[in-house]
Amino acid sequence: MEITIVTVAFIVFALISLGGAIGVVTCHNLFRGTIWLMVSLFGAAGFFVLLSAPFLAAVQVLVYIGAIAILFTFAVMLTRSISNLKTRFTRLNINIAAAIALFVLLVVGVIGPVFILNPDLQQPVSSVTRTTIDLGEAFARGNSFALPFELASLLLTAAMIGAIVIARESDDEV
């Protein structure tokens, strides 16, 4: 296989996203963990660009890095305590073994036989893809994704109201 610019970009984004993920699960200081989470999510945004989904990459940067990672930063700062700095892990060895076993199982059991050994599933079936314009039309058209789209907005509203109710101080409730 020849090395193209896409291959190089894929390897760079893979290193960014996997390195950030390892930083998230191993970091002692959780504030740094949120920074590593942003790094990992940025690598995934790069994957979306390579997969010709630029709108999803933009949403990934705006929603995940811009909103969810900031939310985690707030949670880390609001729950700072001495007790959570003592030990980071529970049952470290067995959990590492479980994660590695799951990875080996996925690669040997699913990805290897179905996708690596099958030459039909290596390259895209066509270079023509749907675009962001098609996605917007699908979200607005009644016989496509209009109802799930509205339900998603309802879910977000309910989740935000629920979050406010759960996190509110109990002594000022009416």
Place this chain on the structure above:
Amino acid sequence: MVPLWFYLIVAAALFCIGTFGVLARRNGVAVLMSVELMLNAVNINLVAFWRYLTPEKINGMAFAAFIFVVAAAEAAVGLAIIISVYRNRRSVIPEEADTLRG
């Protein structure tokens, strides 16, 4: 383009790192961050399958967008629960929130 299984291997590795974080970390906020990593791995898989197998349909992209919405809702409610537990018990360790244990 790179073969499809490159993306699947990276997403599987991300998912397993997230699984390890969920199982092993003692801090509730770190557990939620690991859950975000797992959701992200699933999203990479969805978009990769869409691009390689059915690029002429819109479903893969739309499902990935819905995963974004669900992940945002999950993060907001999960962090609210952790802040509430911390306020009541002065702890963010999931094992210590055992009031409902029989």
